[in-house]
Amino acid sequence: MFSTQFAVQKFAQVVSVLVSSEGGEAKPRGFSFPPINTILRWKDVVPGINKVVIIAILSAVIGTALFLVAAMKDARKAPKGSRNLAEIIVEFIEKNIIMETMGKDGMGWTPFLLTMFVFIYLCNLPGIIPFIQMPATARMGVPAFMALLVWVVFNATGIKHQGFFGYFKNVLFPPGVPKALYILVTPIELISTLVVRPFSLAVRLFANMLAGHLLLVIFALLTQALIQAQTQKFFLVPIGVLPFALLIFLTGFEILVAFLQAYIFTVLTAVYIGGATHPEH
Amino acid sequence: MRVHVTTLQGGLVQVRIASDTATGGTEATAAESTGPNPIAPEGKELVWGAGSFLVFLVIMRVFLFPRIKKGMDARYNGIREDFESADSTRSAAKSDVSKYEAEIATVRAEAAARVDKARQTLDQERSSKIAEANARIATKRAAAEAELEAARNAVRDQVAAAVTSVTEHTTQLAVGKSPDASVVQKAVQQVMQTGARS
Amino acid sequence: MEALTRIAHASIRVAAELTPAEAKANAAAQMAGLAYGLAAIGPGIGIGMIFGKAIEAMARQPESAGMVRTTMFLGVAFTEALALIGFVAFILLKFA
Numbered sequence A: 001m002f003s004t005q006f007a008v009q010k011f012a013q014v015v016s017v018l019v020s021s022e023g024g025e026a027k028p029r030g031f032s033f034p035p036i037n038t039i040l041r042w043k044d045v046v047p048g049i050n051k052v053v054i055i056a057i058l059s060a061v062i063g064t065a066l067f068l069v070a071a072m073k074d075a076r077k078a079p080k081g082s083r084n085l086a087e088i089i090v091e092f093i094e095k096n097i098i099m100e101t102m103g104k105d106g107m108g109w110t111p112f113l114l115t116m117f118v119f120i121y122l123c124n125l126p127g128i129i130p131f132i133q134m135p136a137t138a139r140m141g142v143p144a145f146m147a148l149l150v151w152v153v154f155n156a157t158g159i160k161h162q163g164f165f166g167y168f169k170n171v172l173f174p175p176g177v178p179k180a181l182y183i184l185v186t187p188i189e190l191i192s193t194l195v196v197r198p199f200s201l202a203v204r205l206f207a208n209m210l211a212g213h214l215l216l217v218i219f220a221l222l223t224q225a226l227i228q229a230q231t232q233k234f235f236l237v238p239i240g241v242l243p244f245a246l247l248i249f250l251t252g253f254e255i256l257v258a259f260l261q262a263y264i265f266t267v268l269t270a271v272y273i274g275g276a277t278h279p280e281h
Numbered sequence B: 001m002r003v004h005v006t007t008l009q010g011g012l013v014q015v016r017i018a019s020d021t022a023t024g025g026t027e028a029t030a031a032e033s034t035g036p037n038p039i040a041p042e043g044k045e046l047v048w049g050a051g052s053f054l055v056f057l058v059i060m061r062v063f064l065f066p067r068i069k070k071g072m073d074a075r076y077n078g079i080r081e082d083f084e085s086a087d088s089t090r091s092a093a094k095s096d097v098s099k100y101e102a103e104i105a106t107v108r109a110e111a112a113a114r115v116d117k118a119r120q121t122l123d124q125e126r127s128s129k130i131a132e133a134n135a136r137i138a139t140k141r142a143a144a145e146a147e148l149e150a151a152r153n154a155v156r157d158q159v160a161a162a163v164t165s166v167t168e169h170t171t172q173l174a175v176g177k178s179p180d181a182s183v184v185q186k187a188v189q190q191v192m193q194t195g196a197r198s
Numbered sequence C: 001m002e003a004l005t006r007i008a009h010a011s012i013r014v015a016a017e018l019t020p021a022e023a024k025a026n027a028a029a030q031m032a033g034l035a036y037g038l039a040a041i042g043p044g045i046g047i048g049m050i051f052g053k054a055i056e057a058m059a060r061q062p063e064s065a066g067m068v069r070t071t072m073f074l075g076v077a078f079t080e081a082l083a084l085i086g087f088v089a090f091i092l093l094k095f096a
Helices: A002-020 A036-041 A051-072 A081-101 A104-128 A142-161 A164-172 A177-226 A239-278 B018-036 B043-175 B181-197 C003-016 C022-059 C062-094
Strands: B004-005 B013-018
Touching: A002 A142, A002 A164, A036 A177, A036 C062, A051 A081, A051 A104, A051 B043, A081 A239, A081 B043, A081 C062, A104 A142, A104 A177, A104 A239, A104 B043, A142 A164, A142 A239, A142 C062, A164 A177, A177 A239, A177 C062, B004 B181, B004 C062, B043 B181, C003 C022, C022 C062
Parallel strands: none
Antiparallel strands: B004 B013
């Protein structure tokens, strides 16, 4: 107990020393967080194309390549390598996402959800790949588009299956609610279905990936600042191991988050589409 | 001259009057926060992301996914057919085994019946032979008994004759005259019968 | 509430010696931290409860674990959204 307290105290001292260390005008020494746009906004490589755009395009290309290679293989043999991977993903979508949320009727949505899952996962994954370390979904562009697409798709599905008025009647006046409560329920349902759903879908993906990215940036910067510390306090350099260990741990955690966010985005899409196809009775 | 009004939670209001020249120095720090909003989507990223996703989706939907799904279904059906054929083979083998067992059972029953029959004939033969032997023994015994009887009768007749003659002699000696033969004979016969009986 | 007013007072005191832009940035930074901290309390408790209950349900009926897991992630996603909106508010206050 004492030793941990001591360690925490020392760590706090170290940080305070770093933060308050007087920096030169040209190159500030110590720990300083850069302006957020310098770690999020990337300069154009070619006009109109920056790092995030390249990652998004590469995700689509890698996904296509994986499934192309898998589709070219002989299907009758026991699946190996890329074919096995592709089939595992397809089965995951069918069993764990569609069967759990939409049932057997939703099987027609497999290609859409499969593509969505693979694309988002491959956009998330560069966040933890060394030397790339930028998830394309940590910028609002891709999540916003995906959420808008989902919004259009589930509303269109609802209108197609229940008719325009039937769909909005089911959305705005959910059956089984006392008549007097509609005064309260209808505005809530309107906002939650038409505004909050796409908004929260986009913000969830975006904010999770951005938060993970910022965490990695912070611990990487802290490690760098400690290791390059040019103060008289010589023990600062070895202490840089601590944020580095946390950086490694958080990178492992981000692998999980990348998968989980792709999964949650796809599951929520399936739930919204399933809800629009089969209204509650 | 500019007037800055700061309103904060709790209703505290700060009014600050500053000249334009004085605020000029702070533009450097303010510039950091006047850049594009980090949350706002960037046009080119949105357009390129949308384009690549839609192309990916179309390729998957039209070409790649049906191919993979068809392959998976074909293999699963093949595996299911294999399972079914294995099941049918197994049931055929089972019926063969049961047929074979039934045949074995009939053969075994036949053998048992044959053995029983043989045993029965054997028993019959033995009993007939025993009966024959018994009959032979019985006739022999009957013949022996008849002989014996005959011998006995002969002996008895001789004894009766002897006794008669003895009785005649003794009576002649005692009485002096020869007794009536028929009486003697009768007496002797009576004695002989009682003797034989006793 | 007292803490809030104290923070506000402190920011006022600091603001008295700063230029308006700096004062605004300062206040925004403080409020941003506070906003995110407050936004994280509820979802933290909520996500803990969701996972705990889901584990209980899975331990009680392992055969329905798949369904429970899917529903659990849905619940986590909805609960987490609140914390993430707090995070976005943080970014907006701090950098926008």
